[in-house]
Amino acid sequence: MMTNNDEIGKIMQQVFSSDKMYFRIGELSEMAGVSSRQLRYWEKQGYIESVQREGKQQARVFHFSQYGRVTGIKYYLDAGYTLQAAVGKIDESSNISTYVHKFVHNAIRAIEISEKGVNVDLGWFDEPKQIRLIAVLEDEKFVYQLKQE
Known part of the structure; x- marks a missing residue:
């Protein structure tokens, strides 16, 4: 979702x-x-x-x-x-x-809930705005990923 x-x-x-x-x-x-x-x-x-x-x-x-x-x-x-x-x-x-x-007020852009956990879109990671920083909550731990747009 x-x-x-x-x-x-x-x-x-x-x-x-x-x-x-x-x-x-x-x-x-x-x-x-x-x-x-x-x-x-x-x-x-x-x-x-x-x-x-x-x-x-x-x-x-x-x-x-x-x-x-x-x-x-x-x-x-x-x-x-x-x-x-x-x-x-x-x-x-x-x-x-x-x-x-x-x-927190400015960072959260989107939240995706799946069977694996929760993905929190923290916005653009780079200035050309091609890579987004995603915080993935799995088993009560956050893991950060870079997502190419």
Whole structure:
């Protein structure tokens, strides 16, 4: 079953559009495994930032990029770092989760599901646009292939 390239591209762009990914403090807390109280403290200290929503629900929300930041801070805290050191480590990495998110948002062009596994078309591999990079998922492992057009 092959999914049309244009269709899957539109779906992936919508699904991975971080402009639409906002979470309330309780959602962020649950997703990241950090208490709401910790999040409020981190926000007060300037380690994370919320966005004020307009309209009927003027509660603050956190953008997807803050989810990545919170997850990273928690990782380093769990590894034994102090809060300031954990924030420093995250600052050094320049919020890598945002770049990964952008990659996924832009990379997936088509998905083919077969009896052998799943093929994910990751787009053109070369500038003349003659070879595509395909990620093949078989037995829970990805193998990459080049496909001549």
